[in-house]
Amino acid sequence: MSTLPAPTFDDVADAARRIEGFAHRTPVLTSRTADAIAGASLFFKCENFQRMGAFKFRGAYNALSHFNDRQRAAGVITYSSGNHAQAIALSAKLAGIRATIVMPEDAPAAKMEATRGYGGEVITYDRYTQNREEIGRKLAEERGMTLIPPYDHPHVIAGQGTAAKELIEETGPLDYLFVCLGGGGLIGGCALAAAALSPDCKVIGVEPEAGNDAQQSLARGEIVHIDVPRTIADGAASTHVGEYNFPIIQRHVDRIVTVSDAQLIDTLRFFAQRMKMVVEPTGCLAAAAVLQKVVPVEGKRVGVIVSGGNVDLPKLSQYLA
Numbered sequence: 001m002s003t004l005p006a007p008t009f010d011d012v013a014d015a016a017r018r019i020e021g022f023a024h025r026t027p028v029l030t031s032r033t034a035d036a037i038a039g040a041s042l043f044f045k046c047e048n049f050q051r052m053g054a055f056k057f058r059g060a061y062n063a064l065s066h067f068n069d070r071q072r073a074a075g076v077i078t079y080s081s082g083n084h085a086q087a088i089a090l091s092a093k094l095a096g097i098r099a100t101i102v103m104p105e106d107a108p109a110a111k112m113e114a115t116r117g118y119g120g121e122v123i124t125y126d127r128y129t130q131n132r133e134e135i136g137r138k139l140a141e142e143r144g145m146t147l148i149p150p151y152d153h154p155h156v157i158a159g160q161g162t163a164a165k166e167l168i169e170e171t172g173p174l175d176y177l178f179v180c181l182g183g184g185g186l187i188g189g190c191a192l193a194a195a196a197l198s199p200d201c202k203v204i205g206v207e208p209e210a211g212n213d214a215q216q217s218l219a220r221g222e223i224v225h226i227d228v229p230r231t232i233a234d235g236a237a238s239t240h241v242g243e244y245n246f247p248i249i250q251r252h253v254d255r256i257v258t259v260s261d262a263q264l265i266d267t268l269r270f271f272a273q274r275m276k277m278v279v280e281p282t283g284c285l286a287a288a289a290v291l292q293k294v295v296p297v298e299g300k301r302v303g304v305i306v307s308g309g310n311v312d313l314p315k316l317s318q319y320l321a
């Protein structure tokens with residue numbers, strides 16, 4: 001893995017060709033109410049409508065499309081708090097490859113069921129006491145499987161970047177692009193796409209307040225590791241950004257801001273009530289920064305990545321109550 005070169009926009013363009021016909025070209029939605037709140041033109045790239053419910057299908061499918069015959073025969077392994085697991089399981093199924101997924105035992109039930117439903121073998125661990133990266137590496141060695149991590153991989157980053165590529169191709173140049181950030185796969189790829197297709201666009205990363213490791217990393221100039229954050233944004237509850245991801249963030253991301261769980265719930269409610277969409281808490285991060293005016297964007301053309309829609313319905317009803 002470490003032998004692969006850092007991804008560039010050419011890799012994003014290559015990924016777009018590889019996923020074509022397999023990933024959905026998701027809709028870009030607008031809302032007059034949202035525009036009125038922000039005083040700007042907002043373009044929501046709705047990855048909650050992507051296959052398996054999140055952008056992660058893009059990176060996973062792209063990564064598997066690079067497997068050689070030996071890798072295809074041995075299978076793929078990964079660790080994930082949810083959406084990457086489903087993305088790998090579904091991509092592997094489509095590609096006819098065996099998949100093993102290491103998941104936290106407290107992952108949302110819907111995500112775990114969906115992973116098994118796509119035919120993935122699930123192995124659970126305790127995310128507060130065990131290290132998923134070690135478990136994944138050990139199993140990969142024992143079984144000869146190829147490990148595709150959720151964000152720290154050039155093919156994953158390139159695949160995720162196709163979301164912003166499609167968005168900007170549809171909207172034309174943007175002033176701002178807001179992207180949520182866990183380990184930095186999505187924002188890494190999207191920043192490469194924005195830099196190539198809309199060079200004046202400022203890319204803003206959005207993290208949960210409880211887990212602002214990327215914000216700290218950018219300030220300090222090195223990757224900062226934090227404890228597992230407790231936030232409803234489970235998809236962004238990572239403890240550090242990736243090695244491939246950080247240099248891209250340093251180079252192409254203008255700044256990183258944070259939003260609280262309460263702001264995420266307000267945004268989740270906005271999406272449900274005004275735009276009639278189910279968005280998971282993590283998927284609300286980027287929109288929350290705009291709609292809650294964490295960053296003022298008056299008069300600007302603003303892209304917002306809505307990253308996913310996988311949320312347990314009982315939990316969703318709690319949030320909306």
Ligand SMILES: *Cc1c(COP(=O)(O)O)cnc(C)c1O
Binds near residue numbers: 056150
């Ligand atoms: C994984 C995920 C994120 C975070 O993506 P990174 O590539 O780890 O930064 C954000 N939103 C959703 C819905 C996700 O599944």
